[in-house]
Every structure is written in structure tokens, then in C-alpha cells.
Amino acid sequence: MAVTVRAVSRPARSLRVQIYLWEVWKGLLVTFRHLFVNLCRHLLRGLGLRVVPGAVTIQYPDDPAMLGRRARTRHRLLKRPDGEPRCTACMLCETICPAKCIRITAEESPDVMVEKRAKTFDIDLGLCVFCGYCAEACPVDAIHMDANEVELSVFRRQDMIWSLPELLGDKKKEIAPPA
Amino acid sequence: MKPEPKRVKFKLNGREIEAAEGSLVIDAAREQGVEIPHYCYHPALGNPGNCRLCIVDVEGAPKPMVSCRLPVKEGLAVRSDTEAVKRAQASSLELHLINHPLDCPVCDQAGECGLQDFYMKFGRYESQMREDKLHKRKRTVIGPHVVLDQERCVLCTRCTRFTEQVSETHELGIFGRGHKEYIDLAPGKRLDNPYSGNVIDICPVGALTELDFRFKVRVWYLDMTDSVCPNCARGCSISVHANTKRPWHNDGRRVARIKPRYNPQVNGYWLCDEGRFGFKHLDENRLGRVMRLKSPRKEFGWDAALGEIAGEIRRLSGDRGGKGLAVIASGALSNKDWTAFKGLFVDTLKVKHFLFGPEPDQIGEQDELLRRREKVPNLQGGEALGFGGSIKSESWESLAREIESDRIWGLYIVDRDAAQVWGERGRKLWDRLSLVVYQGIHKDKSSELAHYRLPATAYVEEEGHFTNFEGVVQGYRKALEPVGQARPDWMIFSALREKLAGFPVSEAALS
Numbered sequence: 300m301a302v303t304v305r306a307v308s309r310p311a312r313s314l315r316v317q318i319y320l321w322e323v324w325k326g327l328l329v330t331f332r333h334l335f336v337n338l339c340r341h342l343l344r345g346l347g348l349r350v351v352p353g354a355v356t357i358q359y360p361d362d363p364a365m366l367g368r369r370a371r372t373r374h375r376l377l378k379r380p381d382g383e384p385r386c387t388a389c390m391l392c393e394t395i396c397p398a399k400c401i402r403i404t405a406e407e408s409p410d411v412m413v414e415k416r417a418k419t420f421d422i423d424l425g426l427c428v429f430c431g432y433c434a435e436a437c438p439v440d441a442i443h444m445d446a447n448e449v450e451l452s453v454f455r456r457q458d459m460i461w462s463l464p465e466l467l468g469d470k471k472k473e474i475a476p477p478a
Numbered sequence: 479m480k481p482e483p484k485r486v487k488f489k490l491n492g493r494e495i496e497a498a499e500g501s502l503v504i505d506a507a508r509e510q511g512v513e514i515p516h517y518c519y520h521p522a523l524g525n526p527g528n529c530r531l532c533i534v535d536v537e538g539a540p541k542p543m544v545s546c547r548l549p550v551k552e553g554l555a556v557r558s559d560t561e562a563v564k565r566a567q568a569s570s571l572e573l574h575l576i577n578h579p580l581d582c583p584v585c586d587q588a589g590e591c592g593l594q595d596f597y598m599k600f601g602r603y604e605s606q607m608r609e610d611k612l613h614k615r616k617r618t619v620i621g622p623h624v625v626l627d628q629e630r631c632v633l634c635t636r637c638t639r640f641t642e643q644v645s646e647t648h649e650l651g652i653f654g655r656g657h658k659e660y661i662d663l664a665p666g667k668r669l670d671n672p673y674s675g676n677v678i679d680i681c682p683v684g685a686l687t688e689l690d691f692r693f694k695v696r697v698w699y700l701d702m703t704d705s706v707c708p709n710c711a712r713g714c715s716i717s718v719h720a721n722t723k724r725p726w727h728n729d730g731r732r733v734a735r736i737k738p739r740y741n742p743q744v745n746g747y748w749l750c751d752e753g754r755f756g757f758k759h760l761d762e763n764r765l766g767r768v769m770r771l772k773s774p775r776k777e778f779g780w781d782a783a784l785g786e787i788a789g790e791i792r793r794l795s796g797d798r799g800g801k802g803l804a805v806i807a808s809g810a811l812s813n814k815d816w817t818a819f820k821g822l823f824v825d826t827l828k829v830k831h832f833l834f835g836p837e838p839d840q841i842g843e844q845d846e847l848l849r850r851r852e853k854v855p856n857l858q859g860g861e862a863l864g865f866g867g868s869i870k871s872e873s874w875e876s877l878a879r880e881i882e883s884d885r886i887w888g889l890y891i892v893d894r895d896a897a898q899v900w901g902e903r904g905r906k907l908w909d910r911l912s913l914v915v916y917q918g919i920h921k922d923k924s925s926e927l928a929h930y931r932l933p934a935t936a937y938v939e940e941e942g943h944f945t946n947f948e949g950v951v952q953g954y955r956k957a958l959e960p961v962g963q964a965r966p967d968w969m970i971f972s973a974l975r976e977k978l979a980g981f982p983v984s985e986a987a988l989s
Contacts, residue, residue, distance in 0.1 A: 390699075393724075404726060406693060414617060
């Protein structure tokens, strides 16, 4: 998940910006506009017009969360075209991980050109700080943080640990009910 | 004696330095802290000069020269830091990398690879090569310990020179020509000589890797501790590579591998396979609890256990005479252990029956290079204190006869499987003994049959010194924490001696 960097020059600070009052006034206008728009919407809903949403802000968790394109969410392990995991168990993600939440053990792969593969691959999302270094470090593009899942809470700590088949999407993550 | 070589002055990177006349520039530079990159040159294996990486500029010479074949002479001026040298090194590396697969993520050598290191330092990051890489045989098991990957080989020939010059077994050779050259086994041979593990160390790339260690743990997770090999009387300098920070790697074992450490007085650069791969026992069947095994079975603290043993010794000495205790030990004790051992058993208990000779259970193969017949590290340390000199070792046979004639009531075994040596006869001998104490590292037959079991630390869990068969004293450091309640042998001996304070029975009682 390589991120391209584009250098953007800062806008010149004009006199109007430096005086600041005008900018404060502009900010207040936005606040007041939202206030009155929300007020009118709530009024209309109060009068029985249900098609109008209640406010301009997203009504999470009643409405689904809207994530940015580059948002770092739950990890996902990718597969090669032949269906085998891409991961070669090089341990670079485990090494770079500042939270030490990745635990991999390796084994010989039956494919001599692949040589090495992961026997187990566990990520403890309870420890993960979602820094994205693992995806950055991966030399074979095997790990992404784009499952677009952010609702990861569970009732037991050990359920925070996602195993290899779960990260690959081969097995549904099972969560124990509250004790 | 060869005459001391003349010391001459020559210039290295503009600095005037002194070195022995005729020594190699690459060695003289290393002495001064200037590291010249190289693959094929190895101080113990000669300098074929085929990797072309140790290139230096010589004043007056039209082209750069290889420093591993350049003898030092008076007035020589060498530079290893010029633009031309850097360009030549980058080009040499590019040549080595033409057919080298960049599979560092799956290669076990990554992290300690000469090609990786030098490429990061001096490499030319964009290769000009546009052809496909040449493929050779991958992942071939060529012996009990070694895996060969021909693609990764840079043909430095260190391994073939090792099998020619050091092990003199000639298993490996170079076949083919030009860019299709490859390292392989000589027809009908396997790399199974007693020193085969060394080719893994000298291989600068990942062409030769260790079969057991493969994929167990990445090398950068390992802690390295200076130690001494305890597997024979040679006492080779080793480095213990342990995986402690990430216990889920290496199948949960703590010691991942053993590597030789350069020591010109003892082992040079080498280590035999027995020493290199003989560490598995450190994480298997370990004793961790102080226990009374005869009924009623009980787990103890050290103080209570040693108090009870001391009481037993006092009682039995009173009843049956002070000469009835025999001690079985081995040369696996460190110098400090031997001293405490002597303090307890010779000075305090005045024991008359010792068995510490290596025959027959601690005897193995011997050869010219490193391996010694006695498979224990410190018989010499005991001898310095009189064990083997003024104090003679019993044989297993004579000790068994003493027990059979009921002259011996107690046996104190220090890390040696007596029940195994005595076999069927042992069970009968055991029944005649009123006190058997086993102090050791592993669960074995004797530790199961003993009345008291005291867990001791292995050499990687303590500090100490071994004196090798030539009298060289070497220290080893603590690499790991002890298992459970385990304590160093000397600490157990001294604590027991304290418990026996005031014991020395009168000479009259002994006779």
C-alpha cells in the first residue's frame, strides 16, 4: 500500500489573513450556518417530514461509518493467484511492529520456488496501534490494512487475536458471547 | 622457531602504518580498523582472489589491485577510499548480483549476509542487467546438517577449500564453466564429515544454511553470549545464540544455535558438529524442582532439602561410619564448582570413594583437528585440585563391588547417569543404598531412582571457567536464566557444606 507524496506549497499570508478578524468572522458564519440548517432540519422532522436527515453530521452508529480511502483499518492477508497466501514469513512486519502484536512461525513450503511460508500468523488487535508499518514493511505485498472494519470489539481478550485463516478471509471470526 | 618477520612502514589511506613484511594488505588494514570488503579471502583458507571485492588503489600501479594478494613492503602506498575503488567495488557487487536471486525475505542468511551488508554499504542500487536471472538448483539437502542453494552462491570457493584443506574430505567441488558454474557434491558423496557445520559459517551468502536452524528464528532476534563448548576436553570458544525475547520462535526452545568464536589458542575459526549441534538437551527434560522422591514424595525449598540431606548424612555416618559415602562426578564441573566440590566432599565429609574418570560413558571419538576423546570440558580443572592426582578415581566396577559388599551406604551423584552405566546390575545396587542424592540438569534414569533430586544449572545459565586439556583457562558467561529452582553446582555444594557445619567427625570415627 505505497502512499505517493506530493509537495504542496503554502499559500501566501495576505493582510486580511494576518489581521485575523475576517477569518474569525468567516468561521463564525460556518458555525451559524450549521446551527440554522440543523435547526430547520430538526423543525421539519418535528413536523413529520422524515425524508430529511436530522443533522449535517453523520449519525454513527445508526448510519454506517464513512471511512477515508487511506484509512487504516483491520489487517487483511492477501493470496497469490494460485490461492496460497502471499506471506513468506520473512518476519519483517513482526520485526517492525512497535506494539509487538504480530506473532509468526515459519515452515518449509512444499513449493521449492516459494521455499518458506507462514505456519501460524497471529495479530493481536488488542495490542495493535494501527500504525501501518507492517503493510509498509512487507516485501511481497501480503498484508494490507484495508479490510474497512473498525468495529472490532469483543468480550474476551483472546478473541482480539486474529489467526491466519481469519486474516485470509477463509474462516469467519467467531466471537464468544459476553460471559 | 621462525624468525620474527621484519616490520616495515607503508601508507594506508594517507596514514603511515607498520606491519610485518610480506603480510597481506587486507590483514594489515583490518589490524588498523580499516575493513576492506571481501568474500573469497579467509585468513584460514587462503586467498584465491576470485571475488574481486577487496580492491584497493596502489600508488604507481595503473589499475586497482586486490588487497588479499598484495604483500606489504616498505614504501607501499595504498588507498581503499578513492572514487575508483568505490566504483570497482560497486561493479564487482553488480556482477555477483547478476544471477543472485534477491530472495532475502525467505533466505535464512538475511541479517548476517555478506552480500546484503556490502550491497547496502557500497552497492550500485540499480542493476544494469536486463536479462533474466539464471536458475540453478534450490533447496538441496547435501548432508545431515547442511542445505545447499546453488542460486545464491557467489562462487567464492570457501566451502570447497574448507573440505580440501581443513576437513580434508573433499566432498564439495565446483562444476560447470563460466556463468553456469555451480557448487555441488562430488559424485557419490555426502557432506557428512564431523566438521561439516563450518561451511555454513564461512559461506558469506545464503548458499549453505543450517538444516535444523532453517526458518526457526530470524538471526536478528538472537542474543549472542560468549561461552565455552562443554562437549569435549578441547573447550572451543563458542558463542551461544539464544532466542529469549520472542519465545514463540524456535519451537519454544531458548538456545537456537551455537557458533564458533575465533580463538587462535584453542580452536581457530572452527567447531566440530558434535559441539555445534549438541545443545538440544539444554531445553529438553530439564529438572526444575528440588524434590524428595522416596516416599513421602515432596517438593522442597532449597534450605529445607539441604537440611534434610545433611541430617541424613549425619545420621548414617553415625550409624554406619563416615567412610560409607561415595561420590560420582564428572569433568563437567567448572573450576568454581570443583573448588566447592572439594570443600564439601574432601575437606568436610572426608569422602574416600570418588568416581570422576570419563570411562566409559564420557568417551568418544578423537581426531587431529579439534575433537578430544574425553567428552567433558574440565577434567583438567579437577586435576589441578588433586582429582586424578592425589585423589584417584574409582572405576564403575570397583565402586559397584564396594556397594555390593555393603561398605557403602550412600551415593552422591553429580550430573552423571550411573543407573544407565550399571544397567541391570544398577537396580540391585540401588536397593542396598540408604541415601542417593542426584544433583544434575536432566531427567534421566538416575534422577528418577534417586532419593533426593537437586536441579543444577547448565553451563549456559551460569558463569564459570573451564580449563581445557592443554591448561588454557577460559571463562563462559551466563546466556539464560536458570530453569525453575535450579542453582549452580558450587552454590549447592557450599550450601550443603554450611548445613554440615561442625560435621568433621573425628579421625577416630573415620577409621
